[in-house]
Amino acid sequence: MTAADDLVSRHGAMMNDLARRAICGESSSQPSEKLPPEFGRAGASFVTLHRAGSLRGCCGSVSARRPLVEDIKANAVRSAFSDPRFAPLQRLEWGTLSLTVTLLSPLEPMRFEGEADLLSQLQPHRDGLLIEDAGRQAIFLPAVWEMLNEKEEFLAHLKAKAGLAQGHWSPAFRASRFSTAQSAAEPLLCRASEKMPEIA
Structure with missing residues (x-):
């Protein structure tokens, strides 16, 4: 088992939650000091969105250049709103999508x-x-x-x-x-009161 496999097996649900909250415009439920120490180390991730088995957005980092927690959140927002292959995610799509986070090994x-x-x-x-x-x-x-x-x-x-x-x-x-390690797919569910982040 690689280090990425181990991290995903232990904290994959937390990675998904970070990505979901970033897309939904919700602050993290985990203060930075409560996150696993690996989340503060440089890491490379991709965040992928699917709808009914079809790709709806996928953006990520090729190499580790910033803390993993920041990389996941930034790539989640990019996948939802800035993937050039798709229109930005709309509120009416909430609940129709699934989300995964993938960690990359060094090239x-x-x-x-x-x-x-x-x-x-x-x-x-x-x-x-x-x-x-x-x-x-x-x-x-x-x-x-x-x-x-x-x-x-x-x-x-x-x-x-x-x-x-x-x-x-x-x-x-x-x-x-x-090589990669991928979290289990989870639905992208945002509360109606949540506000999507504004994308420049």
Whole structure:
């Protein structure tokens, strides 16, 4: 079990609550001094929203640059209101969505000789992948393997997400993999009296 797995197994519900309260505009029920010490350490997270099994928002951090508690709250608000693929969340959607928090391990730069070598090293359903080339980058969490379970398909769609041609390759192509631990999905329930945060 990784450190992220252990943290999620012990405090996944608290992570979900932090994300939910950030989206709903509600202050945390846990004073910072009452949070587990790991929440005050730098961490990288993604917050994902689904509606009836379909993605409704997903934003996160590739690397750990701020305290985990702040990272979760910021990414929750981004997922709900600033994901460029979706319209900002509306009050009428409360109660129709589910929420999960995913913790990322540190990125592991990969060494490979060409695309075939890169593909041979990928571990489906375990590896998340970040690719970078030509001033572009894109990331897939391991959960994407559930929809794209072939290595070639996974990489091709990730290239497309980065704005690269599916057949693109260059000597400067870089890839890093990582693992994740994800909280159990919970409904996004906000009280009617709660006020959504204002997004600039």
